Structure formats: C-alpha cells, structure tokens
Amino acid sequence: MDEFSVVGQVVGGKFGDIIIRQKSGNDLEIGDLMVSEENGSFLILQVFSLEYGSQIQGKMQEMMSGVNLEQESNAQFYEPEFVNYVLARIKPLARVYKENCEVKIPKSLPSFFNKLRLISKDDLKFLQKEKDSIFVGYIRSGSKVIKEAEVWLPAEDVFSHHVLIPATTGRGKSNLVKTILWHVLDTNKVGALVLDAHDEYFGRQSVGLKDHPRAKDNLVYHTPSNPPVGANRLTINLQSIRPEHFEGIVDFSDPQFQAIRMAHRQSRSNWIRDLMLTDAVVAGMENTSQSRGEFAAATMMVVQRKLRLLLSLERDEEGVVFSRHEVFDSTTRGLTTVDDIVKDIEQGKVVVLDTSRLGNEAELLVGNIIASKLLQKYKDAKASGELDRKPVATIVIEEAPRVIGVDVLTSRNDNIYSIIAKEGRKFKVGLMAITQLSSVIPKTILANMNTKIILGNEMKQEREAIIASASQDLSEDDKNIASLDKGEAIITSIFVPFAMPIKIPLFEDIVKEKGSKAKPEKTKVF
Amino acid sequence: MKFAHLSDIHLGFQKHESLQKIEQQVFEKALDECISRKVDFILIPGDLFHVNIPEMRVQKFAFAKFRQVHEAGIPVYGVYGSHDFSPVSNSVIDLLVAIGYITKVTKVKNSDDGKIALDFLIDPKTGAKICGFSGLKVGRDIEYYEKLDRGSLEAESGFKIFLFHGGISDMKTEAGIEGDHMPLSLLPKNFDYYAGGHMHKWNHQSFDGYSNVVYPGTPFAGFHSDLEENSKGQKRGFVLVEFEDKIKDVSFVELENTSYEIIEIDANNRKADSINKELLEKTQGIDPGNKIVIIKIDGEMTSGKTSDVDISGIRESLYQREASAVEISKNRLTSLEYRITEAKGENKIEIETNVFSENIGQFRFKQKNLISDAGVALAKKLLSEFGQPKLENEKKSDYESRIRQDALGALGLKFDDS
Numbered sequence: 001m002d003e004f005s006v007v008g009q010v011v012g013g014k015f016g017d018i019i020i021r022q023k024s025g026n027d028l029e030i031g032d033l034m035v036s037e038e039n040g041s042f043l044i045l046q047v048f049s050l051e052y053g054s055q056i057q058g059k060m061q062e063m064m065s066g067v068n069l070e071q072e073s074n075a076q077f078y079e080p081e082f083v084n085y086v087l088a089r090i091k092p093l094a095r096v097y098k099e100n101c102e103v104k105i106p107k108s109l110p111s112f113f114n115k116l117r118l119i120s121k122d123d124l125k126f127l128q129k130e131k132d133s134i135f136v137g138y139i140r141s142g143s144k145v146i147k148e149a150e151v152w153l154p155a156e157d158v159f160s161h162h163v164l165i166p167a168t169t170g171r172g173k174s175n176l177v178k179t180i181l182w183h184v185l186d187t188n189k190v191g192a193l194v195l196d197a198h199d200e201y202f203g204r205q206s207v208g209l210k211d212h213p214r215a216k217d218n219l220v221y222h223t224p225s226n227p228p229v230g231a232n233r234l235t236i237n238l239q240s241i242r243p244e245h246f247e248g249i250v251d252f253s254d255p256q257f258q259a260i261r262m263a264h265r266q267s268r269s270n271w272i273r274d275l276m277l278t279d280a281v282v283a284g285m286e287n288t289s290q291s292r293g294e295f296a297a298a299t300m301m302v303v304q305r306k307l308r309l310l311l312s313l314e315r316d317e318e319g320v321v322f323s324r325h326e327v328f329d330s331t332t333r334g335l336t337t338v339d340d341i342v343k344d345i346e347q348g349k350v351v352v353l354d355t356s357r358l359g360n361e362a363e364l365l366v367g368n369i370i371a372s373k374l375l376q377k378y379k380d381a382k383a384s385g386e387l388d389r390k391p392v393a394t395i396v397i398e399e400a401p402r403v404i405g406v407d408v409l410t411s412r413n414d415n416i417y418s419i420i421a422k423e424g425r426k427f428k429v430g431l432m433a434i435t436q437l438s439s440v441i442p443k444t445i446l447a448n449m450n451t452k453i454i455l456g457n458e459m460k461q462e463r464e465a466i467i468a469s470a471s472q473d474l475s476e477d478d479k480n481i482a483s484l485d486k487g488e489a490i491i492t493s494i495f496v497p498f499a500m501p502i503k504i505p506l507f508e509d510i511v512k513e514k515g516s517k518a519k520p521e522k523t524k525v526f
Numbered sequence: 527m528k529f530a531h532l533s534d535i536h537l538g539f540q541k542h543e544s545l546q547k548i549e550q551q552v553f554e555k556a557l558d559e560c561i562s563r564k565v566d567f568i569l570i571p572g573d574l575f576h577v578n579i580p581e582m583r584v585q586k587f588a589f590a591k592f593r594q595v596h597e598a599g600i601p602v603y604g605v606y607g608s609h610d611f612s613p614v615s616n617s618v619i620d621l622l623v624a625i626g627y628i629t630k631v632t633k634v635k636n637s638d639d640g641k642i643a644l645d646f647l648i649d650p651k652t653g654a655k656i657c658g659f660s661g662l663k664v665g666r667d668i669e670y671y672e673k674l675d676r677g678s679l680e681a682e683s684g685f686k687i688f689l690f691h692g693g694i695s696d697m698k699t700e701a702g703i704e705g706d707h708m709p710l711s712l713l714p715k716n717f718d719y720y721a722g723g724h725m726h727k728w729n730h731q732s733f734d735g736y737s738n739v740v741y742p743g744t745p746f747a748g749f750h751s752d753l754e755e756n757s758k759g760q761k762r763g764f765v766l767v768e769f770e771d772k773i774k775d776v777s778f779v780e781l782e783n784t785s786y787e788i789i790e791i792d793a794n795n796r797k798a799d800s801i802n803k804e805l806l807e808k809t810q811g812i813d814p815g816n817k818i819v820i821i822k823i824d825g826e827m828t829s830g831k832t833s834d835v836d837i838s839g840i841r842e843s844l845y846q847r848e849a850s851a852v853e854i855s856k857n858r859l860t861s862l863e864y865r866i867t868e869a870k871g872e873n874k875i876e877i878e879t880n881v882f883s884e885n886i887g888q889f890r891f892k893q894k895n896l897i898s899d900a901g902v903a904l905a906k907k908l909l910s911e912f913g914q915p916k917l918e919n920e921k922k923s924d925y926e927s928r929i930r931q932d933a934l935g936a937l938g939l940k941f942d943d944s
Contacts, residue, residue, distance in 0.1 A: 227711040
C-alpha cells in the first residue's frame with residue numbers, strides 16, 4: 001500500500017466498533033468501504049459513524065474559538081493536522097482470502113495500528129457474475145460508485161426465497177424494480193407477475209421494459225383499454241373467479257360468505273353473473289321462514305353491493321353484466337386470460353398487468369386469481385417431479401401490507417400472498433414485496449424474506465423493523481439507512497457475503513446503453 | 527351491396543370417402559349460395575386447402591367451382607392460410623391466382639427499411655378497399671404486423687376491409703395451441719370489417735377501434751375435433767355482409783352438412799372391460815345409418831393398456847350398420863399402468879405441439895434452432911413435411927425426392943447430389 005492511498009489507521013475500539021483516525025486531507029463518509037491488508041487476506045470494513053478527535057482539552061478549544069470570534073483574530077493551532085482530526089467508527093464486513101477469493105464472515109480484529117485504504121475494484125474481484133443472475137447495481141463506498149464492481153444476485157435462489165424492497169416515496173423503488181425486471185428479461189430463467197398499480201413498468205409513455213431487446217419474446221403486457229401495438233387487452237372473465245379468491249382480500253361476514261358459496265354451488269361457473277342478476281328481495285321472500293327470508297334478502301343485497309363496488313359491475317338494458325373499467329367480463333371474453341398468463345410465467349416471461357384502473361381490492365383479487373393458479377401448477381409440477389424444469393416464479397406486489405400486513409392476516413383468513421410468503425419457496429414461487437411500512441408485516445413473514453434491498457427511509461420505526469429482520473447484522477446501520485440518497489441501497493441477503501452498499505443505475509441510462517435498436521432490414525412478405 | 531366471407535374450408539382434409547363427399551358438397555353449396563345471392567365479392571382469408579398441394583381430385587372440383595364463380599363475375603379475394611402455404615414450394619392457390627380465379631390482396635409497397643407498407647386493392651364494383659396479410663405457421667406472420675406501417679392504412683378513408691389469418695387472443699374461448707394467437711392490437715385500427723381465418727368457430731365481436739372482427743369458422747371440418755363440435759350442434763356455414771359506406775348487417779348463413787351421433791365415455795378409474803361393455807351398449811342404442819358417429823373416450827384407466835379398449839370391433843360393427851363414417855378420439859385416454867401419452871391436447875396439432883414442448887427440454891444442443899420454442903417449431907415443421915401424402919400419379923422416387931427436399935428446406939439445408 002503506498003502512503004498516498006492511506007486514509008486512516010486503527011487506533012482502538014472493539015470488534016464491531018473499531019476506531020480509526022482519519023488521515024488529514026481525506027474526507028471519509030458514512031458508508032465508506034475500506035480495506036485492511038492482513039497476512040494472506042484482507043478485511044473489508046465500513047464506516048458507520050464519524051466524530052471529531054483532538055489532543056487539546058475541550059475547554060481550551062472553546063476558549064480559542066472565543067478569541068477568534070470575539071476579538072476577530074485569526075488564531076490557529078500549531079500543526080493543526082496533528083492536533084485535531086476525525087475519528088471514524090468502522091465495522092468489519094468480510095474477510096477475503098487472496099489465494100482463492102473466498103469471502104468469510106470476519107471473526108477477528110484488524111491488526112492494531114494497521115493503515116487502511118479505501119476499497120478499489122481489484123478488492124472486489126470475488127463479485128463475479130454467475131450464470132443466470134440478476135444485476136441490481138454497483139458497489140458503493142459512501143457516495144462513491146465503483147462502476148467496475150457490479151453486484152449480481154443468483155436469480156433462482158433470490159426470487160424463490162422472496163425479496164423485500166422497503167423504502168419511502170421518492171427513494172427509487174420503481175427504478176430498482178424496473179432495473180431488476182430488465183435483467184429478468186434477459187433470460188427465461190425467471191417468470192414474473194407484476195401487478196403494476198401505476199402503469200409505469202411497461203413504458204407506455206416513456207422508456208420502459210418494452211425497450212428491452214428481448215421484450216418481444218419475454219415481455220407480455222396486459223392493459224384494460226386501448227392496448228399499444230402488440231399488447232394484450234386485460235379482460236378476465238367472471239367465470240375465472242371463485243369464492244375462495246376473495247378470502248383474505250375482501251371483508252365479507254360469515255353469512256355473506258355463505259351466500260357467496262351457495263351462489264357458486266348453484267350456478268357454478270356463471271355464479272357472479274347469476275348472483276348479480278338475482279332479484280335479492282324476491283329470492284329472499286321465496287324462503288319459507290319470513291324472518292330468515294328477510295335476512296337472506298338483506299345479506300344478498302349487501303353481497304351484490306359489495307361485488308358491484310369491488311368489480312365495478314353494471315347491468316345493461318339487455319341484462320348483460322359488464323364492468324365499467326372493462327376488466328371483468330360476463331360473456332365470452334377473457335375466458336383463457338388467467339391460463340394464458342400462468343402459461344407465460346411458466347415459460348419464464350415477465351407478465352405486466354396494468355391494474356391502474358382497478359380499485360385496491362380488485363387489483364389484489366386479480367393477483368389472487370392468477371397467483372393461486374400459478375402456485376397450484378407449481379405444486380402439481382413438484383408432485384409429478386417436473387418442478388426442476390420450471391423457471392422460478394416471482395410475484396411483484398406493491399404496498400405489500402395490503403395483503404401481508406399484520407392487521408389483514410389477523411382479521412381475515414390467510415390469502416394466497418401470505419401462503420406464498422410462508423411456503424412458496426418449496427415450490428419455486430416467491431414474492432417481491434415493495435413497501436413503505438415493513439413494521440406492519442409480521443416477523444414470521446419478514447424473516448422469510450431472505451433478501452432485502454433497503455432504500456432510504458427516514459422513519460425510525462421502519463428502519464428498526466428492517467434492521468431487526470436483516471440477514472446480516474445491521475445494528476449499527478440505522479444512520480446509514482437514514483442517509484441513503486435516491487438510488488442508493490443496502491442489500492442484505494443470505495445469498496451475499498455481507499450487507500452490500502450499492503448504487504442502482506438510472507433505468508433510463510440502462511435503456512440508452514442496452515435498449516433495442518430497430519434494424520432496418522427487408523422482410524419477405526408472402 | 528354485399529359480400530361473402532368464407533374461411534378454413536380445408537379442402538382435402540378428409541381421408542374417408544364419405545366425408546370427402548360431404549367436404550366437396552359443403553364447399554360447392556357455399557359458393558352456389560354466393561352465386562345465387564349475387565354477392566359482389568367473396569373473401570377467403572386462408573386455409574382454402576388443407577395442404578399447399580392437395581390431391582388432384584380436390585384440385586379438380588375446386589377449380590371447376592371457382593371457374594363458375596369467376597364466370598358469374600364474382601371476384602374472390604384471399605390470402606394464404608397456415609395450411610395452404612409453403613415457404614419452400616408452390617401452393618395450388620398460386621395457380622388459382624395465376625388464372626385469375628382468386629386475387630391475393632397483399633400488395634406490398636415497400637418492405638426494405640424495417641417497415642412494411644401495404645397498398646389497398648380496390649374492388650372495382652363496390653369501391654371497397656381491401657388489404658391484409660397471409661397467415662404463416664406457428665405465428666411467424668406476427669413479424670408482418672410488428673413491422674406494419676399502420677399510420678397510412680388507418681388514415682385511409684372509405685370502406686375498408688382487412689384480411690388476416692390467425693387467432694386473436696382477445697377473442698379466445700379455449701386454450702388452443704401455443705403461439706397460435708396474437709393480440710388484437712397488432713391489427714391496424716379503423717377498418718370497417720376484419721375478415722378473419724384460422725379459428726374454426728363462428729365468432730363476431732367488436733372492440734374499441736376494431737369494429738366487426740369476424741371468423742366464419744370452417745364450413746364443415748378442418749380438424750377431427752370439428753366433427754365432434756358438429757355433433758354437439760356447432761353451426762357451420764359462412765358470413766354474409768351487407769354494406770354501403772358502413773357495415774349494415776353481418777349475418778351467418780348456416781349450411782347443413784350431415785347427421786351425427788356422439789358417444790362419450792368417461793374412462794376415469796375404470797378398466798378396459800367395463801369401458802368396452804359401455805361402448806357396446808351405447809353403440810347398440812343408436813341408429814348409425816348415414817351418420818357420422820363420433821366416439822370419444824377420455825380419462826385415466828386404473829390398469830391395462832389403452833389399446834385394450836376395443837375400438838376396431840366397434841368400428842366394424844358401426845360400418846356394417848351403414849354409418850357413413852366413424853371417428854374415434856382416444857387422444858385423452860391414458861392409463862395409470864402404461865402412460866404412453868405424456869402430453870394431452872384437444873386435437874392432433876395440439877397434441878403434437880404439447881408432446882414436443884414437453885420433451886424438448888431433454889435435449890442439449892448448441893444450435894439454438896434445435897432447442898426451446900424454435901426447436902418445437904422446427905420439429906412440428908419437419909413432422910408436417912414428413913406427413914405430406916403422395917400425390918396421385920406421383921412416382922415413388924419423385925415423392926421421396928420432394929419429401930426430402932421439403933424436409934431439408936424446413937431445416938434450412940440444401941440437398942447436395944454429390
């Protein structure tokens with residue numbers, strides 16, 4: 001190590017909280033990564049706190065400041081760089097063995113008085129891209145980005161073990177999800193269902209996943225109205241909906257659920273249409289007991305009202321039930337949509353559903369219908385020994401507490417999302433849950449989310465929930481997480497050797513660099 | 527003014543003589559109806575023939591009928607379908623075009639710069655503006671639509687018709703074959719009528735920007751499963767459209783074909799003996815005279831082979847009782863003991879596709895065209911080439927040479943005599 005690259009020296013502390021003195025002329029930042037060369041290996045350490053140090057007593061410093069301020073003199077310390085300095089508190093992240101680039105969790109301190117330097121690309125050679133992995137960003141040391149050190153995560157492991165993306169608004173969630181999905185599109189090793197509540201991923205108006213060179217083969221976009229060229233109309237036939245799809249999504253009372261199940265038993269596939277066309281009062285009066293009949297009529301009216309609001313259903317003059325946002329159909333349209341989407345995911349495609357026109361519950365219901373079928377197919381594949389041939393499937397869900405929040409799961413039955421969070425891993429089906437509120441997700445589910453890509457979060461309670469459930473020890477990283485700027489993140493995962501600080505590139509830059517370019521070539525038309 | 531819209535006639539599909547007769551009769555009846563109803567023109571968006579070069583018998587009656595239509599002054603506008611087109615050899619459609627009985631509507635203005643610009647063909651009598659694309663196998667025509675310069679087509683004024691051959695996913699009612707459907711959004715907007723081919727059931731729907739997207743369906747049968755649908759009451763015929771500057775009426779002209787009997791057996795959790803017994807009882811309970819008898823056996827037997835289900839005896843007895851044809855579907859019959867079918871499907875093409883898709887993963891090749899979807903497409907293409915029948919009066923050596931060349935063509939190779 002040449003003297004110019006030295007940024008500090010170990011002067012004290014204990015394991016997990018080592019104190020170094022910053023060399024003058026340097027400007028260490030929270031999150032900076034540094035290296036301590038050891039015998040045959042090196043330690044990677046990270047700054048988690050900065051403070052001043054001085055050889056002069058505090059009273060003396062205060063007095064000297066008084067002289068400067070009150071007498072307008074310019075008194076200075078003799079050899080100030082020796083007298084006053086910055087102390088950084090650092091923690092070891094990893095020990096890398098030079099011989100085989102093996103990375104291990106450090107269990108010892110750096111040598112006392114060892115001089116440290118900032119990390120460089122050569123120290124990160126162990127971050128090699130493996131086959132079928134997903135790019136998430138570049139290693140970041142403080143606010144400095146090491147562009148040569150790309151961070152790739154093993155796709156199958158990461159997605160089947162669930163991914164949590166906690167962040168508050170404006171910290172680059174969409175950019176991160178788009179970046180991940182962009183790389184998912186590279187191969188057919190991962191199938192994804194994306195419930196896109198803001199219609200922002202496909203890139204209808206600007207750049208988006210549609211600009212990927214393999215989008216034609218691997219990206220499927222469904223939107224309810226005016227689909228762009230090549231996109232599908234999102235229409236789901238009411239016949240695809242079964243009573244259990246409402247469980248854990250919609251607040252139906254027990255009698256209401258009984259009414260729904262009864263309607264399903266009576267009319268089978270067309271149960272929603274028939275139920276909506278039933279005259280609730282007449283149906284209620286047909287009952288033998290007057291009081292029970294009134295109750296049934298009232299229940300049915302409530303069920304009809306709830307379904308009408310939830311699915312935006314109307315009835316035209318010819319008695320045809322239709323939905324105002326055109327997503328649900330009671331005739332012959334959309335009969336195969338769910339099967340088609342599941343088939344696409346099974347083929348390793350990314351299926352983006354524009355759910356921006358749907359209400360909150362309707363969006364979750366659509367996801368529920370598809371996710372239920374998907375999980376069932378993967379369970380069947382496991383039973384018949386064919387699961388190995390299927391790509392891992394991930395379901396991207398925004399505002400995840402809507403379905404895996406503690407209040408939802410205690411007040412209602414389990415829904416498909418919580419089932420996937422708990423047991424999906426066995427069947428290669430995972431969740432990619434995006435949330436501002438990690439603290440309302442039960443610990444049992446948070447613990448199952450084995451990869452967390454933590455973006456900036458100013459809410460202490462949320463940071464604490466994330467830190468408590470991280471795969472690596474982030475107990476000293478509270479300030480670090482709070483100070484994450486837009487596009488900066490920390491990855492904590494059982495699939496990375498240490499909590500990695502990363503910088504996620506701008507999606508627009510990725511598209512500019514790698515997006516598809518039209519080739520003007522002649523086409524033979526028969 | 528009015529025009530007729532027929533599609534998926536699949537002339538030459540039927541192998542059984544009595545069914546061939548019905549196939550011919552239905553075709554002739556359809557065109558006779560067009561003549562007697564004095565339509566201004568006829569649209570046929572593909573799969574007029576079941577193969578690109580059908581046997582001479584089929585060509586003979588087809589040419590004779592189109593000559594009649596031609597002499598009646600009715601133009602026929604069409605595109606190739608996925609069955610009657612071959613990229614490596616000619617199609618009998620080309621002969622019909624060459625002698626002026628059919629006019630192909632695909633007029634390409636330019637396709638050099640990564641875009642395909644189409645020109646309209648204008649029907650001289652009605653002024654209707656017509657254009658469209660042929661359908662290629664396994665959805666390869668999707669590239670046409672992706673590159674289509676749709677702005678000029680959409681902006682064109684007047685009464686416009688677009689011909690296409692392919693499934694539209696927005697109108698799909700059953701699973702179907704992989705790659706067989708494309709989204710409606712690929713078609714250019716603002717046409718008055720979209721004349722579709724490829725889907726075998728009558729379907730007429732309108733969407734935002736796409737009014738009157740219509741499939742007449744096959745007038746008789748182009749798949750074995752069509753006969754089954756017929757036996758269950760599926761209407762067959764063609765579409766008659768009245769128009770001025772806009773569509774006035776779209777109606778379906780039903781054509782009777784023949785009478786049917788269907789026998790369905792659920793083989794789930796049963797043995798061959800019990801299935802055979804039920805088959806016998808059910809066939810004895812019908813009058814098969816001059817009818818097409820469909821026997822469908824579905825499900826998973828608990829033991830034995832699927833071949834233990836005695837079909838040949840039943841078939842023979844039905845023919846003795848003067849059934850005009852006996853069609854037996856055991857595609858979805860499996861046995862727990864002998865699992866011989868790994869992939870299921872509704873019809874032959876679907877089964878072939880699914881079997882290839884299921885098994886392609888076992889192969890490891892560096893050549894990308896031999897694996898995954900491309901591999902499945904290639905395998906299907908090869909199988910289809912090998913399945914071409916020998917033509918009447920074709921020498922065995924000529925037949926072998928033709929099949930060899932077609933197969934090599936499918937593989938993108940050339941035969942080297944040396």
